Amino acid sequence: MTDVVQDKAAHALLADGRTVLIRPARPDDHDRLLELYRWMSPENLRLRFFSSAARPGRWAAERACDPGRTGHTALLAELGERIVGVAEYEKAEPGSASADLALTVADDLHHHGIGTLLLEHLVHAARTDGVRVFTADALADNHEVQQVFTDVGLRVTRRLDGSELRCTVELEPDERYLEACEERGRTADTASLQPLLRPDCIAVVGAGRSPGSVGRAVLRNLRRGGFAGRLLAVNPHAHAVERTPSYPSVGALPAVPDLAVLAVPAAAVPATAEECGKAGARALVVLSSGLDEKQGAALLNACRSHGMRLVGPNCLGIANTDEAVRLDATFAARRPARGRAGVAVQSGGVGIALLDGLTRLGIGVSSFVSLGDKYDVSGNDLLQWWESDETTELALLHLESFGNPRAFSRTARRVARRMPVLTVDAGRSAAGRRAAASHTAAAATPTMTRQALFTQAGVTATRSVSELLDAAALLQSQPLPAGSRVAVVSNAGGVGVLAADACAEAGLTVPELPAALVDDLLRVLPEGAFAANPVDATAAVGSRALRACVERLTAHGAVDAVLVALAPTALAAATGDDPVLGLLAGRCSRTVAAVVLGQPEQVRLLPHTQGGAVPAYADADAAARALAHAAERARWLARPPGAHPVLDGIDPARARALVDGFLANRPEGGWLDPRGCAELLDCYGIRRLPWAWAENEEDTAQAAARLAGPDGRVALKAYWPGLVHKSEQGAVVLDLQGDAQVRAACRDLAARFAGTMTGVLVQPMAGRGTELFAGVTDDDVFGPLVLFGLGGTATELLADHAARLAPLTDRDVHDLITTPRCAPLLFGHRGAGPVDLAGLEQHLLRLSAMVHDLPQLTEADLNPLLARPDGVTAVDVRIRVLPRREHDPYLRRLR
Numbered sequence: 001m002t003d004v005v006q007d008k009a010a011h012a013l014l015a016d017g018r019t020v021l022i023r024p025a026r027p028d029d030h031d032r033l034l035e036l037y038r039w040m041s042p043e044n045l046r047l048r049f050f051s052s053a054a055r056p057g058r059w060a061a062e063r064a065c066d067p068g069r070t071g072h073t074a075l076l077a078e079l080g081e082r083i084v085g086v087a088e089y090e091k092a093e094p095g096s097a098s099a100d101l102a103l104t105v106a107d108d109l110h111h112h113g114i115g116t117l118l119l120e121h122l123v124h125a126a127r128t129d130g131v132r133v134f135t136a137d138a139l140a141d142n143h144e145v146q147q148v149f150t151d152v153g154l155r156v157t158r159r160l161d162g163s164e165l166r167c168t169v170e171l172e173p174d175e176r177y178l179e180a181c182e183e184r185g186r187t188a189d190t191a192s193l194q195p196l197l198r199p200d201c202i203a204v205v206g207a208g209r210s211p212g213s214v215g216r217a218v219l220r221n222l223r224r225g226g227f228a229g230r231l232l233a234v235n236p237h238a239h240a241v242e243r244t245p246s247y248p249s250v251g252a253l254p255a256v257p258d259l260a261v262l263a264v265p266a267a268a269v270p271a272t273a274e275e276c277g278k279a280g281a282r283a284l285v286v287l288s289s290g291l292d293e294k295q296g297a298a299l300l301n302a303c304r305s306h307g308m309r310l311v312g313p314n315c316l317g318i319a320n321t322d323e324a325v326r327l328d329a330t331f332a333a334r335r336p337a338r339g340r341a342g343v344a345v346q347s348g349g350v351g352i353a354l355l356d357g358l359t360r361l362g363i364g365v366s367s368f369v370s371l372g373d374k375y376d377v378s379g380n381d382l383l384q385w386w387e388s389d390e391t392t393e394l395a396l397l398h399l400e401s402f403g404n405p406r407a408f409s410r411t412a413r414r415v416a417r418r419m420p421v422l423t424v425d426a427g428r429s430a431a432g433r434r435a436a437a438s439h440t441a442a443a444a445t446p447t448m449t450r451q452a453l454f455t456q457a458g459v460t461a462t463r464s465v466s467e468l469l470d471a472a473a474l475l476q477s478q479p480l481p482a483g484s485r486v487a488v489v490s491n492a493g494g495v496g497v498l499a500a501d502a503c504a505e506a507g508l509t510v511p512e513l514p515a516a517l518v519d520d521l522l523r524v525l526p527e528g529a530f531a532a533n534p535v536d537a538t539a540a541v542g543s544r545a546l547r548a549c550v551e552r553l554t555a556h557g558a559v560d561a562v563l564v565a566l567a568p569t570a571l572a573a574a575t576g577d578d579p580v581l582g583l584l585a586g587r588c589s590r591t592v593a594a595v596v597l598g599q600p601e602q603v604r605l606l607p608h609t610q611g612g613a614v615p616a617y618a619d620a621d622a623a624a625r626a627l628a629h630a631a632e633r634a635r636w637l638a639r640p641p642g643a644h645p646v647l648d649g650i651d652p653a654r655a656r657a658l659v660d661g662f663l664a665n666r667p668e669g670g671w672l673d674p675r676g677c678a679e680l681l682d683c684y685g686i687r688r689l690p691w692a693w694a695e696n697e698e699d700t701a702q703a704a705a706r707l708a709g710p711d712g713r714v715a716l717k718a719y720w721p722g723l724v725h726k727s728e729q730g731a732v733v734l735d736l737q738g739d740a741q742v743r744a745a746c747r748d749l750a751a752r753f754a755g756t757m758t759g760v761l762v763q764p765m766a767g768r769g770t771e772l773f774a775g776v777t778d779d780d781v782f783g784p785l786v787l788f789g790l791g792g793t794a795t796e797l798l799a800d801h802a803a804r805l806a807p808l809t810d811r812d813v814h815d816l817i818t819t820p821r822c823a824p825l826l827f828g829h830r831g832a833g834p835v836d837l838a839g840l841e842q843h844l845l846r847l848s849a850m851v852h853d854l855p856q857l858t859e860a861d862l863n864p865l866l867a868r869p870d871g872v873t874a875v876d877v878r879i880r881v882l883p884r885r886e887h888d889p890y891l892r893r894l895r
Contacts, residue, residue, distance in 0.1 A: 025076050032083045084106040151180065178890055205250060261317070303375075317330030337359040362605055394419055398465075424461075455804075507631075731749065775863065786803065789802060813841045
């Protein structure tokens, strides 16, 4: 058994939603593994071993369970107490990049996804072990194993030799492989959530008799909501609770519950969960809070051992408003209205606010899950459920932590193409991150990293619950604007000015209207109107004139959206002609929103006479932010998905060897020396300034003479392990000319850093150009993050940076270059020509590839990265590596 998978085990979902354990084989598995082969039919034995005799099965069991076999790895699939599959590889010879593959699945469990799941995990183990190709021999009529190789999504070549087929499987994962894994994961995830969100039988465990009992409140909501299935209660002190039959224990229930809702003291949760698992329950919702680490581990272990999905603990409950289910297993005061928004939250308070807001707006809820401490079911699971439920049109999330951000990003990116996905960006401040961490036992997440995740995934990130509801109201009721141009119409000049300011501050534009359109508007508006934009329709405007004005604006094409800001007037009250009515009867082909000053609600949906609704906000800032979110979503949808360009001239194998060699000498990790940095950049074709390493004055002088540019100037940089900020330490001397200056500077550095400095880096003085910064930092939760922005000595002070999660697509690179405030300098500013943008893109893509290929690379800085019209060059480089193993964020496994 290789060290790669030793003691590694993971639970994962089968195609039917059941939980299976994937783990390395052990010597004590021999007898149970032998049972797997004993129960195989003669035909399947023939297909597996090319013989129907039993002896190969005994040999296979002995080989898989032998821990001393070098270059051999065997993974088992365990369903309950039964071994239902085994996948193994054996290297052709030590250090080989090729290995022979064997796969076996129990006769009665074919077509449940066991084979592909085992292969996914074996591929991960093999790649980490240096294997890049699997080879497998199969009989030509073994169509099932050939289909497994095809379904896994990797590149497979086949060669027929008589009655046998030689298959070669390349283990390099590409987009096709990730898509295949995603599709299998989505199918399994959705199936596993069926007992949770569409149960036929529910047991409420801990349904107390007192009116204040949480369990009783849940039972009451289930009954009042008209749950369509069978309802049971567990209370050893009552025969009935809320007119529901009650039983002394889970084991005494007359039927097996699909879902058990636990409202018992924290100390009783693990044993109760174990009892539910033994009774055959498929899902748990744990409302209880206050579990300590040991109790939490025991709860999760019970769920994994018995294949139960878990919501909570410390949650508000779940709901599904589908008429065929009518599930309200929450202890919220009001039942969620049936509707089209899927909601997942970690905070019960936020959940109640969203449920009330969506009900008030008339959007309603399709399903609601309070994730609580999120031991198992996550926002990623719910996105996949909503994607498949044929009811949800809007996804709302409140997530304080991310278990697998890169998997979330891929899922959210796919779902956001079909429906708006909105979130509250919780924990932006240091205090907020502390509160989030204490609430969820999750690590704090840097704001820039979260923003990068949301931007790349197409998630609409808002700053509060009210802003989330504001955006949801507009996205659910109006078409998306084609751009960010807004016409502001008001019945009071000052109100229009405030609305125009709000639009500008939200990143929208309020353009001057064409003269012909202005003339057209003035013909339908009252005398004294002003129609340049903002449009002042005057206090005399009535519903008919306002409707005609809005219709002309939306039909013309000069703007993408219309924001109507109305103040209550005595004139409207006297005539009974409310201009708001003009919004609700016109024919509008573009986005329309309203600001109705004085309305009590922050936002409401006004029903339109021709169907749909117009969102009306209490203030202009809220309306403008909602329009800005809609415009940003439209821009994201209009852009084709990014691609990962193929890079030439890179050598990942050499880079891995370089890093492995460094860590072999320094197991604790650290900063690479200048030579190591240069070699690593060369592996990825990242252009750098010429340099030389010198350890004494004579070598320094010779290197300076050799490297000096046309003007004869060079720079000296002192070096010692651990040196980070050279300029702050005074370890850099610039603009040296001639042998005397170089030698004097070298002696000065040696004197000032005596006993510390190990050498001097000699470089020619770089020419003039724009000083940029490109770097990588590795987040423990989110993985590697690529940063780009203004560089030089002031880079940290000015903090003009953008960030995206690696690996970067071509679209991500474009965003990185155009987002920082310094971007105009790159495209030509005040007559200056643009820098080498193609070269800059290549630097970022190659930096992304480097950190993606090398999980040990935890930090890298290219600062300054000098950009000129004739090229881009890294002037100074720092790279830090730590001992880390490869982590596959897309490998299917439960947390």
